[in-house]
Amino acid sequence: FNGLKKIPKDAMLKELGTKERSFYSKSTAILDAKKIEAIYKSLGILDAMVDPMIEFLDGGKIIVIFNIKETNQKSITNIYFEGNKTFSDRILKEFLQFKEDRFYRIFSSRTGYNVNQVVNGIESLENYYKTQGFAKAKTEEKIVSSNKDGVDIIIFINEGKKYYFGEYGIVNNIPNFKGLEGEEVKKLISFKEGEGFNIAEIQRTKYNISDILQKEGYLSSKVQEEYEYDEMQNKVNIKFIITETKRMYIGKINFFGNLKTNDEV
Secondary structure, eight states: OBSOOSSOHHHHHHHOSOOTTSOOOHHHHHHHHHHHHHHHHHTTOTTOEEEEEEEEETTTEEEEEEEEEOOOOOEEEEEEEESOOSSOHHHHHHTOSSOOOOGGGTTOGGGBOOHHHHHHHHHHHHHHHHHTTOTTOEEEEEEEEEOSSEEEEEEEEEOOOOOEEEEEEEEEOSTTOOSSSTHHHHHHOOSOTTSBOOHHHHHHHHHHHHHHHHHTTOTTOOEEEEEEEETTTTEEEEEEEEOOOOOOOOOOOOOSSOSSSOTTO
């Protein structure tokens, strides 16, 4: 690698299809060059350029060379929102892991544009809406402008309408398991009918059900939720579906490191 400074060489080698002591492929080298550029872009270095070339050696061997022109990471100049009616821009910015580049954040690493950080931030923002009743909220981001020093990001929000919890039930597909019937079910549900929809309570209920299954030996059990929307009453009816799985039993119990006492004891 010529010009590689901001990414460790070993880390870069792991991402390439071109391997040492393997047959050379021009198409693979070209794809690797594009992959390297994509890696830089994911780190906010949007203008990096990679040019692959080869150098012939004796004995039918070649050296594959990637000439890299690195640039600086772009900072986030501005964050804009479109479609948010319930929450102000100021409130929404508090839930983002990335921030606008301002003089009072001079030592913050969150003001640099990073694709993974932005994607995670957009997902957390959508999740926030879904904890506030907006069960169908959708968010997506787009870079609307890029200049020499930074980028502007616009976040599109489709809030949808506010929903409330409706009816709920558990669909148990495990034969002969009776631990999720009657009053026991109500203890596992962390929300009540008529309360504002909150996806965090859905996840908490799934955890409660999974915990019971784990304790009963169904270690590979899965719990999935299924939504049914009542648009007339703005309610969400929810089914928690338990996939069929086998019960696991304890086989042998082995001890290691017991030098003075036998396993039987």
